Amino acid sequence: xxxxxxxxPQQQHTRLACQxxxxxxxxxxxxxxxxxxxxxxxxxxTQSTRKAxxxxxxxAGDSExxxxxxxxxxLVESLSGDAGLPQDEATRREDEEAETSVNTASIVPxxxxxxxGSDFWQSLTGEPSPQMARxxxxxxxxxxxxxxxxTHRPTIKAFLEGGSYLGLPHEAPAxxxxxxxxWFAAVSAIQDQECVARFxxxxxxxxxQFRRHxxxxxxQADFINTNDLATVTGxxxxxxxxxxxxxxRRAWTLTGLIIRIAYGIGLHRExxxxxxxxxxxxxxxxxxILVLDTFASVDRGTQPLCDTxxxxxxxxxxxxxxxxxxxxxxxxxxxxxxxxxxxxxCHSAASLTMRLSLSETSPTGETWQxxxxxxxxxxxxxxxxxxxxxxxxxxxxxxxxAVGRTMISSAILRxxxxxxxxxxxxxxxxxxxxxxxxxxxxxxxSEAVKDxxxxxxxxxxxxxxxHALGVSLAGLCxxxxxxxxxxxxxxxxxxxxxxxxxxxxxRSGMLWRPIEKLYRKA
Numbered sequence: 001x002x003x004x005x006x007x008x009p010q011q012q013h014t015r016l017a018c019q020x021x022x023x024x025x026x027x028x029x030x031x032x033x034x035x036x037x038x039x040x041x042x043x044x045x046t047q048s049t050r051k052a053x054x055x056x057x058x059x060a061g062d063s064e065x066x067x068x069x070x071x072x073x074x075l076v077e078s079l080s081g082d083a084g085l086p087q088d089e090a091t092r093r094e095d096e097e098a099e100t101s102v103n104t105a106s107i108v109p110x111x112x113x114x115x116x117g118s119d120f121w122q123s124l125t126g127e128p129s130p131q132m133a134r135x136x137x138x139x140x141x142x143x144x145x146x147x148x149x150x151t152h153r154p155t156i157k158a159f160l161e162g163g164s165y166l167g168l169p170h171e172a173p174a175x176x177x178x179x180x181x182x183w184f185a186a187v188s189a190i191q192d193q194e195c196v197a198r199f200x201x202x203x204x205x206x207x208x209q210f211r212r213h214x215x216x217x218x219x220q221a222d223f224i225n226t227n228d229l230a231t232v233t234g235x236x237x238x239x240x241x242x243x244x245x246x247x248x249r250r251a252w253t254l255t256g257l258i259i260r261i262a263y264g265i266g267l268h269r270e271x272x273x274x275x276x277x278x279x280x281x282x283x284x285x286x287x288x289i290l291v292l293d294t295f296a297s298v299d300r301g302t303q304p305l306c307d308t309x310x311x312x313x314x315x316x317x318x319x320x321x322x323x324x325x326x327x328x329x330x331x332x333x334x335x336x337x338x339x340x341x342x343x344x345x346c347h348s349a350a351s352l353t354m355r356l357s358l359s360e361t362s363p364t365g366e367t368w369q370x371x372x373x374x375x376x377x378x379x380x381x382x383x384x385x386x387x388x389x390x391x392x393x394x395x396x397x398x399x400x401x402a403v404g405r406t407m408i409s410s411a412i413l414r415x416x417x418x419x420x421x422x423x424x425x426x427x428x429x430x431x432x433x434x435x436x437x438x439x440x441x442x443x444x445x446s447e448a449v450k451d452x453x454x455x456x457x458x459x460x461x462x463x464x465x466x467h468a469l470g471v472s473l474a475g476l477c478x479x480x481x482x483x484x485x486x487x488x489x490x491x492x493x494x495x496x497x498x499x500x501x502x503x504x505x506x507r508s509g510m511l512w513r514p515i516e517k518l519y520r521k522a
Contacts, residue, residue: 003320004035015030015031015032015036015047015419016039016047016048016049016050017048018030018035018037018045018046018047018048018440019046019047019048020037020038020041020043020044020045020046021035021037021038022048024037027145030045031177033045036285042073047354049233049258050394057134069129072187091406095521096191105198110178115512116375120167128183128214132199133183134184135198135199136182136186136187137157137160137182137186137188139186139189139190139457140182140185140186140189141153141156141157142457143186143189143190143457143458143460144182144185144186144237144241146339146342146344146384146396146458147342147343147346147458147461148237148240148241148288148291148461149288149316149339149340149342149343150233150236150237150240150275150284150285151233151237151281151284152280152281152284152321152324153321153339154321154322154325155325155326156182159178159179160179160182162270164231165178165453166228166229166281167229168228170459171280172230173217173220173221173222173235174221174226174228174229174231175230176217176220176221177214177217177218177221177223177230177231177234177235178230178231178233178234179217179234180210180213180214180216180217180234180238180472181190181214181233181234181235181237181238181241182234182237183240184207184210184213184214184238184242185208185212185238185240185241187203187206187210187518188207188242188244188245188460189241189460190203190457191459192204195244200392200493201442207245211242214234214238214373217234218234218235222265223235223261223460224257224261226261226265227264227265229281229282229285230267230456231310232258232261232262232265232267233285235254235258235261236258236285236292236363236422237289238254239251239254239255239258239292240288240292240295240461241460241472243295243299243461244460244461244502247502247503249300250315251296251299251396252296252299252300254304254493255292255293255296255305256296258289258292259289259293259305259306262286262289267282267289267313268286268306268310268311268312268313269287269311269312269313270283270312270313270314275326275328276324276328276329276330276331277324277325277326277327277328280316280317280324280331282312282313283315283316283317284316284343286311286313287313287316287343287347290307290308290347290351290354291343291346291347291350293305293306293350293354293366294349294350294353294354294357295350295463297354298355298357298463299463299464299469300511301419301466301467301511303357303358303359303420304354304357304358306354308351308354308355315344315347316340316343316344316347317331317332317333317340318333318334318335318338318340318341318344319332319338319340320333320334320336320338320339320340321339335385335389336389337386337390337391337397337400338428339391341386341400342372342396342400342403345382345386345400345403345404345407346407348378348381348382349378349404349411352374352411353410353411353414355374356371356374356375356411356414356415356418357414357418357419357420358420359420359421360420360421366425367425368416368418368425368427369425369430371415371416371418372415374411375408375411375412375415376406376412376416378408378411379408379412379425382404382407382408384494386400386401386404387401387404387457393476395452395454395455396455396458398452398454398455399449399452399458399459402410402445402448402449402451402452402455403449403462404441405445405448406446406448406449406462406465407447408439408445408466409441409444409445409466410442410443410445410468411466412438412439412441413435413439413442413467413468413471414467416428416434416435417430417435417436417471419467430471430474430475431474431475431477431478431479432475433479433482433484435471436471436472436475436476436479436485436488437484438471439468439469439471439472439475439488440472440484440487440488440491441466442465442467442468443468443472443491443492443495444491446462446468446495447491447494447495449462464499464502464503465495465499465504465510466499466512466515468495469492469496469499469515470514470515470518472488472491472492472520473492473515473518473519473522474518475488476488476489476492477518477521482491492522496515496519500512516519
C-alpha cells in the first residue's frame with residue numbers, strides 16, 4: 001500500500017499536457033480524466049504519452065558514425081588516385097612521389113596527409129596542385145621578379161621548393177603570406193587568355209581565389225603587429241600586383257599601412273651589424289616600398305607618405321642575384337644591364353617623382369625651371385647608366401628603354417605642371433604650345449610601351465598617364481587647328497578610350513570626371 005500510495009503522486013506530477021492543449025499551445029492544468037481547458041471548450045481530452053525509451057542508443061549512434069566514417073574512407077581512397085591500381089603500379093607511384101617530394105614543397109599539412117588524399121585537400125582549400133604551383137612560380141620569376149625586385153631569386157626559389165626563408169620554416173605564417181602573394185602576383189601578371197590556356201580557369205576567378213589566400217594568411221600572421229620581413233615582403237608584392245586589377249582604394253590604403261609597418265621594424269635605416277645579405281634584402285624591400293608609395297600617389301593624384309629626407313637606407317646594389325648569397329662577405333657592383341637595372345631605374349624615377357609631387361608653400365622654394373633641371377638630370381643619368389647598354393634585339397632591353405623614356409617625359413611634365421600647389425613660382429600656362437608638346441611626348445612614350453608584343457608579360461606594372469591626358473585636354477581647349485593640336489588629338493582619342501577603364505575608381509571616380517568635362521569642352 002505504501003508503495004502504491006507513493007507512486008501515485010509521482011505519476012500525477014509527471015503527467016504531460018494533453019494533446020489538445022499542446023496543439024493549441026496553451027497551458028494545461030493536467031487534471032485527470034479531463035483537464036480544465038478541455039472541459040471549458042467541450043473537447044475530448046486525450047492524455048499525451050512519452051515515447052518509449054530505447055536501450056542501447058549510444059551503441060546505435062556509434063554504429064551510424066562508423067558507417068559514415070567508412071563511406072568517407074572509401075571516398076578519400078577513390079580521390080587519392082591509388083585506388084584500383086595494381087600493387088606494382090601503386091608502389092612505383094609511391095616511389096616517384098617520394099622522390100618528387102624532395103624538390104617540391106607539400107601543400108598538405110603532414111598531420112592531415114595521412115588521412116586525406118592530396119587532391120581532395122587541395123579541392124577543399126583551393127590551393128594549387130604541385131604542377132600548377134610550379135607554373136605559377138615560373139611566371140612569377142619571369143614576369144614579376146624581373147621588373148619588381150623585392151626579393152632575392154635564389155633564396156625565393158629554394159623557399160618555393162619547400163625550404164625555409166629568412167630563418168623561418170616553410171609553413172610559418174609569415175612565409176605563407178609570401179607564398180600566397182607570389183601566387184596572386186603570378187596570376188595578375190598574365191592575360192586572361194594565357195590563364196585559361198594554362199590552368200583552364202578565368203583569370204578573375206583565380207585572382208579572387210588567391211586574394212582570399214593572401215587575406216587569410218595576413219590575418220594568421222597578425223600583419224598589423226608583425227615584425228617578420230617575409231610578411232612585409234608578401235604584402236608589398238600583393239599590393240603592387242593588385243594595382244591594375246583592383247581599382248578601388250584597397251591598394252592605396254594598404255600602401256599606407258605597409259609604410260607604417262616598415263617604419264616600425266626599422267627598414268628606413270640600416271643596421272651596421274647586419275650581414276651583407278641581410279642589408280641587401282632589407283634595402284630591396286624598403287626601396288620597393290618607396291616605389292609602391294610613388295605609384296599610389298601618382299595613381300590618385302595624392303602626396304606620397306614616405307619622408308625621403310629621413311631615409312638613410314642606401315639604394316640596393318646594382319648586381320645580379322647570383323653575385324651573392326647568405327654567406328657572402330661583400331656584394332660586387334656591376335655596370336650595364338643586370339638583374340637590378342630596371343628596379344634601380346624605377347627607384348631613381350620614384351625618388352624624383354616623390355620630390356616633384358610635394359606641395360611647396362614657401363615663397364623661396366624651387367622654381368619650375370629648377371625642377372625641370374632635375375628632370376633633365378634624370379634623363380642624362382638614364383642615358384649614361386642604362387640606355388647605352390640596351391640591345392634592341394632583346395625584348396626586355398626594349399621594354400626597359402621604353403619605360404625609361406616614359407619616366408623621363410612624365411617627370412619633365414610634372415616638373416613644369418606639378419600636381420600640387422607651388423607658391424614659389426608660376427608655371428607656364430597650360431594652353432601654351434610648350435606645355436602641350438610636353439604632354440604629347442608623355443602620351444607618345446606611354447604608347448610605345450604597349451606597342452611591343454614581346455613585352456606583354458612585364459606591362460602589368462605600368463601606370464595610367466591621366467596627368468598627361470588632362471594637361472593635353474586643357475591645352476586643346478585653346479589650341480586648335482595646328483599640326484601639334486592634330487597630333488595631340490590622335491593621342492588623346494586613343495588614351496581616352498584605353499585609360500577610362502584602368503584609372504583609379506574607373507570612370508566614375510574623382511580623377512576621371514574632370515577629364516570627361518575637359519574632353520567635352522575641348
